[in-house]
Amino acid sequence: MTPALITETKPEDWTYISEGGATIVFSYRGPHNVQFSDHVLRLRKVTHRSSDNTLDIDTEQPDDPMIAFQENIISKLVPSKFLPSLVMVVLDEHWLRSLVVLRDGDRPAGRRQMDQIDVHRKKGVLATDLIGGLSIAMEIKPKWGFLPTECHLSPETVALKTAVCRFCMHMSFKMEQGYVGTAYCPLDLFSCDETRVRKALDALWAGWYESDGSLNNLRFFVEGRMTKPDDDYLVQSLARFFTADKSTDLQNLRESFASFLAQALLDSPVLSLLSTLQRTLDILDIEGLSKLYTQTLPGFPCDGLGSSVPDPSMEEWEDFVKVYQSDYHYWNHTIPSPGHLRHYLMAYLLSATFKDCSIIIRPKSAQIGSFDIKIIDMDIKRMNRLGKWEKLDRQIVEYYKSSRSQRRCIDSQRVGQLGCT
Numbered sequence: 001m002t003p004a005l006i007t008e009t010k011p012e013d014w015t016y017i018s019e020g021g022a023t024i025v026f027s028y029r030g031p032h033n034v035q036f037s038d039h040v041l042r043l044r045k046v047t048h049r050s051s052d053n054t055l056d057i058d059t060e061q062p063d064d065p066m067i068a069f070q071e072n073i074i075s076k077l078v079p080s081k082f083l084p085s086l087v088m089v090v091l092d093e094h095w096l097r098s099l100v101v102l103r104d105g106d107r108p109a110g111r112r113q114m115d116q117i118d119v120h121r122k123k124g125v126l127a128t129d130l131i132g133g134l135s136i137a138m139e140i141k142p143k144w145g146f147l148p149t150e151c152h153l154s155p156e157t158v159a160l161k162t163a164v165c166r167f168c169m170h171m172s173f174k175m176e177q178g179y180v181g182t183a184y185c186p187l188d189l190f191s192c193d194e195t196r197v198r199k200a201l202d203a204l205w206a207g208w209y210e211s212d213g214s215l216n217n218l219r220f221f222v223e224g225r226m227t228k229p230d231d232d233y234l235v236q237s238l239a240r241f242f243t244a245d246k247s248t249d250l251q252n253l254r255e256s257f258a259s260f261l262a263q264a265l266l267d268s269p270v271l272s273l274l275s276t277l278q279r280t281l282d283i284l285d286i287e288g289l290s291k292l293y294t295q296t297l298p299g300f301p302c303d304g305l306g307s308s309v310p311d312p313s314m315e316e317w318e319d320f321v322k323v324y325q326s327d328y329h330y331w332n333h334t335i336p337s338p339g340h341l342r343h344y345l346m347a348y349l350l351s352a353t354f355k356d357c358s359i360i361i362r363p364k365s366a367q368i369g370s371f372d373i374k375i376i377d378m379d380i381k382r383m384n385r386l387g388k389w390e391k392l393d394r395q396i397v398e399y400y401k402s403s404r405s406q407r408r409c410i411d412s413q414r415v416g417q418l419g420c421t
């Protein structure tokens, strides 16, 4: 199939939707086009500091790895009905520069200061537009849906890490640094218990409202545009959708939202699937992984966990998925074998992909209570992140210990001491 060329559209045809740490997303609003209508364009970003270290513009660049990663790896673990379609699109530097001029002002100021579209990329990703063309769509970033098992935790961390979830500890750490906080606990959302799922959704709404839409755990899109709590049109759209009497009373709306979405999430296998993948892939915790790494490679120049390990090729990822779906579950994870180090490192990276993804929930039709749920943003994580995650884990736990908080997060899916038998 001939690849789509972005130059067949005008930069004006694309509107800014949202962005994460690595990518930025635009939605097609131009004249009908078989390849572009109902699609979003996902572009890679580059920090201002590194934007001068451009890729050699004359070399052939590979396709965005996100496409092959989803096609070859993620689709083996997640049924395709929960995934958006992804295809490659050929980019053009002049076109991308025009897009920056047109749309950079629509980005949040904090993001604009840090990074920009990588205009030297020759290939981007076209994905199913899960947000546009509909009255309303919601994005939830659920984050870590499990508590770690005890056996690989140190005596200093075990009591804390098995009582408080990673997200709640991290949130507390961020709030200390001045970030806007939220009372949301992922373990409530992942609990499969209606009261707790509603509590989680209620907290997500409160966080969204109190942060003026700046927290990224819940986002609302109306007719393809990300909206903030002070947007009257959003409130009216939510009222039309969620309430019988179209009441725009915010308390009413919050309750209706939590009630309808709780049902949609309880009826769907998506959260259970994500939680199982996260917990079985991160079976050693970063502490156990770090111990195995230093045991296996003693005396290795160590600039942090995973620093001396090359990133896996796509073939290695494919082999890993085969192992994960067979032998992995029979390994003795209590005493991990040094021979399995590379697989454990890869498992942790893949777990991080599922900890960092989002779900898009949108109505199937105007009929209330009928929703379609898709999982998005499943990008490959790299080995050079492991060292940073290990350090962050230590910082978060040390801070949380010093705060003397008495919080408890309940992991309802925890089966005995998984992996410790």
Ligand SMILES: [Zn+2]
Residues within 6 Å of the ligand: 164, 165, 166, 167, 168, 169, 184, 185, 186, 187, 409
């Ligand atoms: Zn929690």
